Amino acid sequence: MTTLTSPAIEYDLEIDLVTRFFQVLSDPTRVRIIELLLDGEQNVSELVHGLGVPQARVSSHLACLRWCGYIGTRREGKFIYYRITDPRVSELMQLARTIMAGNAEAIASCLRLNEETA
Amino acid sequence: MTTLTSPAIEYDLEIDLVTRFFQVLSDPTRVRIIELLLDGEQNVSELVHGLGVPQARVSSHLACLRWCGYIGTRREGKFIYYRITDPRVSELMQLARTIMAGNAEAIASCLRLNEETA
DNA sequence: TGGTCATATCTGATTATAAAGATATATCAT
């Protein structure tokens, strides 16, 4: 076997879901937003301040998280408050950190492309 | 507040780790490899067959997963066997699926860019 | 109604990721 590639089971749609689920968590701004919201509801201005990134960027990441059901909103006058909707998100982050704990240095320089650090 | 962006806490390195951790799981081929390996050790040829994707691609994704400590290897003659090193990876995948279960349709069309499906 | 503040969306440019395909390394058998 040199290069080929038999038919195998046809592409699984469920895998794409899992993939996207994790992809949402693979952006630093989004992860930081989640961390902030795990400490309690915040409106956009508060998040912008807490994150230190431009408002447009925060909004677009919030849109992503919201669209995917990680977070929910509530309007109060001019302000829109965001919150984590599923408490298990907290579990997920904890579990990830636990797993990571062992091989943090490795992950830091991972990702198959930038292997200069090795 | 229109666009600005106060200093805030300086950029957290740990967040980048978490981000990368999840990023590894945000590629369909890598997720499929993990799923396969959760059922037991396999060598590259078996994976190539099971996945139905070119060998070079499988190898490069394996390199990524290995580099990041998700999987380990063992040589047996010409063959190299890969296995999941941390059993908690299984927990992680289960938890992700559980959380996803509720908002699968949403995630399917998420990611902030391709919102045509909406 | 006009103005201001909070938030959301759009457009183009930049950067990061992944795919293809060729080629290299390593092990075994003859």
Next chain:
DNA sequence: ATGATATATCTTTATAATCAGATATGACCA
């Protein structure tokens, strides 16, 4: 040594995600 098989790496090229900045919407207040 030679050839064959298994696996890894490299070099483009293509694609997809992110960002910045401008602009739009929507609520409140004077």
